[in-house]
Amino acid sequence: MIEHMDEIYPPSPEFVAQAKVDAKKYEEWYAASVADPEAFWGEHGKRLDWIKPYTKVKNTTFAYPDVSIKWFEDGVLNAAANCIDRHLEKRGDQTAIIWEPDDPNAEARHITYRELHEEVCKFANVLKGLGIGKGDRVVIYLPMIPEAAYAMLACARIGAIHSVVFAGFSPEALGSRIDDCGAKLVITADEAPRGGRITPLKANADEARKHHGDHVKCLVVERTGADVPMVEGQDFSYSKLRAEASAECPPEPMGAEDPLFILYTSGSTGKPKGVLHTTGGYLVYASMTHEYTFDYHDGDIFWCTADVGWVTGHSYIVYGPLANGATTLMFEGVPTYPDAGRFWAVIDKHKVNQFYTAPTAIRALMGKGLEYVEPYDLSSLKVLGTVGEPINPEAWIWYHKHIGKERCPIVDTWWQTETGGHMITPLPGAIPTKPGSATKPFFGVQPVVLDPQTGEEITSIEAEGVLCIKDSWPGQMRTVFGDHKRFVETYFSQYKGYYFSGDGCRRDADGYYWITGRVDDVLNVSGHRMGTAEIESALVAHPKVAEAAVVGFPHPVKGQGIYCYVTLMAGEEYTDELREELRQWVRKEIGPIATPDYIQWAPGLPKTRSGKIMRRILRKIAENDFSNLGDTSTLADPSVVEELIQNRMNR
Ligand code: 6R9
Numbered sequence: 001m002i003e004h005m006d007e008i009y010p011p012s013p014e015f016v017a018q019a020k021v022d023a024k025k026y027e028e029w030y031a032a033s034v035a036d037p038e039a040f041w042g043e044h045g046k047r048l049d050w051i052k053p054y055t056k057v058k059n060t061t062f063a064y065p066d067v068s069i070k071w072f073e074d075g076v077l078n079a080a081a082n083c084i085d086r087h088l089e090k091r092g093d094q095t096a097i098i099w100e101p102d103d104p105n106a107e108a109r110h111i112t113y114r115e116l117h118e119e120v121c122k123f124a125n126v127l128k129g130l131g132i133g134k135g136d137r138v139v140i141y142l143p144m145i146p147e148a149a150y151a152m153l154a155c156a157r158i159g160a161i162h163s164v165v166f167a168g169f170s171p172e173a174l175g176s177r178i179d180d181c182g183a184k185l186v187i188t189a190d191e192a193p194r195g196g197r198i199t200p201l202k203a204n205a206d207e208a209r210k211h212h213g214d215h216v217k218c219l220v221v222e223r224t225g226a227d228v229p230m231v232e233g234q235d236f237s238y239s240k241l242r243a244e245a246s247a248e249c250p251p252e253p254m255g256a257e258d259p260l261f262i263l264y265t266s267g268s269t270g271k272p273k274g275v276l277h278t279t280g281g282y283l284v285y286a287s288m289t290h291e292y293t294f295d296y297h298d299g300d301i302f303w304c305t306a307d308v309g310w311v312t313g314h315s316y317i318v319y320g321p322l323a324n325g326a327t328t329l330m331f332e333g334v335p336t337y338p339d340a341g342r343f344w345a346v347i348d349k350h351k352v353n354q355f356y357t358a359p360t361a362i363r364a365l366m367g368k369g370l371e372y373v374e375p376y377d378l379s380s381l382k383v384l385g386t387v388g389e390p391i392n393p394e395a396w397i398w399y400h401k402h403i404g405k406e407r408c409p410i411v412d413t414w415w416q417t418e419t420g421g422h423m424i425t426p427l428p429g430a431i432p433t434k435p436g437s438a439t440k441p442f443f444g445v446q447p448v449v450l451d452p453q454t455g456e457e458i459t460s461i462e463a464e465g466v467l468c469i470k471d472s473w474p475g476q477m478r479t480v481f482g483d484h485k486r487f488v489e490t491y492f493s494q495y496k497g498y499y500f501s502g503d504g505c506r507r508d509a510d511g512y513y514w515i516t517g518r519v520d521d522v523l524n525v526s527g528h529r530m531g532t533a534e535i536e537s538a539l540v541a542h543p544k545v546a547e548a549a550v551v552g553f554p555h556p557v558k559g560q561g562i563y564c565y566v567t568l569m570a571g572e573e574y575t576d577e578l579r580e581e582l583r584q585w586v587r588k589e590i591g592p593i594a595t596p597d598y599i600q601w602a603p604g605l606p607k608t609r610s611g612k613i614m615r616r617i618l619r620k621i622a623e624n625d626f627s628n629l630g631d632t633s634t635l636a637d638p639s640v641v642e643e644l645i646q647n648r649m650n651r
Helices: 013-018 023-035 037-047 079-083 085-091 113-129 146-158 171-181 201-211 238-244 280-293 311-323 342-350 359-366 393-403 484-492 532-540 576-589 615-622 639-649
Strands: 058-061 068-071 095-100 109-112 137-141 161-164 185-189 192-194 197-199 217-221 235-237 259-265 273-278 301-304 327-331 354-357 383-387 410-413 447-450 463-469 499-507 513-518 522-525 528-531 545-555 559-568 598-601
Touching: 023 037, 037 058, 037 280, 068 280, 079 085, 079 146, 079 311, 085 113, 095 113, 095 146, 095 342, 109 113, 113 146, 113 238, 137 146, 137 171, 137 201, 146 161, 146 259, 146 311, 146 327, 161 171, 171 201, 171 259, 171 273, 171 576, 185 201, 201 217, 217 238, 235 238, 259 311, 273 280, 273 484, 280 311, 301 311, 301 342, 311 327, 327 342, 342 354, 359 393, 383 393, 393 410, 447 499, 463 513, 484 499, 513 522, 522 545, 522 559, 528 532, 532 545, 532 559, 532 576, 545 615, 559 576, 559 615, 576 598, 598 639, 615 639
Parallel strands: 095 327, 137 161, 137 185, 161 259, 185 217, 217 235, 301 327, 301 354, 354 383, 383 410, 559 598
Antiparallel strands: 058 068, 095 109, 192 197, 259 273, 447 463, 463 499, 499 513, 522 528, 545 559
16 A cells, blocks of 8 residues: 555535535535436536527437437527626626736736626637638637637637647647648747747747648737748738727627537547537536536635646636636746746735646655745645646645645546546545545546456446446537547447546545556656657658657656657667657657657567557566566567567666
């Protein structure tokens, strides 16, 4: 047993007394949500403002191959109106977004709901002026600036479908996303300052459009004011168009099942998938999970440190908090700039009440020492959250002790791009936590543990296997953009009748869930999802590389690191220069987050006789564990294993 894993941390009586959901209410609501989903969600769907109320609630089936998911299907609403307009009367002067810039000496901004309304309407009119309308796809490639939220909400307001691409992605990765979704417009900035360094976003967008869709227009937000080349009739300055734009823009009435956004995410095979979320169900789910998982009360200051390029930023910086009329903090920088105390400084500066970050950040800051935490008060904090990967108990305890001062419940939220919002998470006033466990399902979520071999549900309380979900919830993705078959095959074909998450898990005697990590070829590096196949195809795109196999290995800060085995074209020589060249090559092809930690030269790769690479063996070798390689007799050439081990030891 790992230290602390069997400890239980109940919320304090003071916390429970003020919490929106206590243990009794959780049990009651959860039971009701699975007994009669129609009635439960029919009631909670009313948390939004509907232009035309729904009369149908749930129309879903996981039956292979006829998977179909519809929620609130005859309802009509607008997501931006729900995030802005409906709050104007009561909280027009309340801050909607606090923006904390990269440079700690530059001034933070407070944008009220009224200002947000004006900015989003102007942005929406600029988009209309560029010919964007309902159903058109718009790629957003922006730094963490308020305009990123304006752009998303402006799309939602006019019914355009946004696809935000993380500003750390390379031109190549941006270009393939522009292509895949058939975007009409890319919104970018001149440059992005982050951690004191500058990324040339407009130049990246130009590079991306050279290879993919050079007909795609580009709208450029001025962030640093740098002089960037602008092509007449093709590139447009946002500040110029904004100055002429009207601040009136009626929200487009949208069907609940009309698409809201596409977000690309990695799977175990092929290129990233365009996960499609629709309007009604997604917004109900994002706002409800935001309120209850974080026990958000009116007037609280909420801070999620994710980038809007990930689903966490969509649901818990923009849509969830704003639908709830919250004050959401948006941070442009990184946790270690100007020093490892930045998060804590920002919490004190803006009196943050709920703080939501990734385990990798906690581990990195923990490693810098307590002298970066001690100067700060942190007494505004009420709830802490984690997301993106399993949290190791040591990091959990550190977070609990030094940041939460043993006073704040920690919500370890398990969910995915595909799920739209939290799926397994403690509700902080209801569920005692255990370090490293995501604990119990959110309302309406029915997790099951399947035997990976038989596909049978394990019905005993204690169980270990693959994590699937038995029935639909409103925040579920509806399809893969442009490829419904891929959606059905990826999530519903392996275990018929269930949504397959791709994660493994254990359920303990108290019915708590412990996520054990991916069971497919997806890596989780610093909370970022990456398919081994993507990195492999980047490597083999290099002229000197013949074959590549990529696996993960345990990394103390990043959770998992990237370990590559590479065979070269005949006649090419293995050198340190080439190794560095390949590292830089992958960086350039995908982005810095995909930079390999290790590249090992491999004269051959271990394959079955049918030519399948035996990753299990490569993982063991990467982990330096040569004792348990299992059965290697089915290999086409068992001697390659010995060679790989020798190379590993000499690395
Ligand atoms: C929200 C988000 C999803 C994958 C998921 C799982 C891992 C996320 C986790 C967690 C353990 C948690 N994951 N939260 N593992 N505990 N609390 O991260 O979405 O980028 O799509 O990644 O991340 O492996 O399958 P996404």
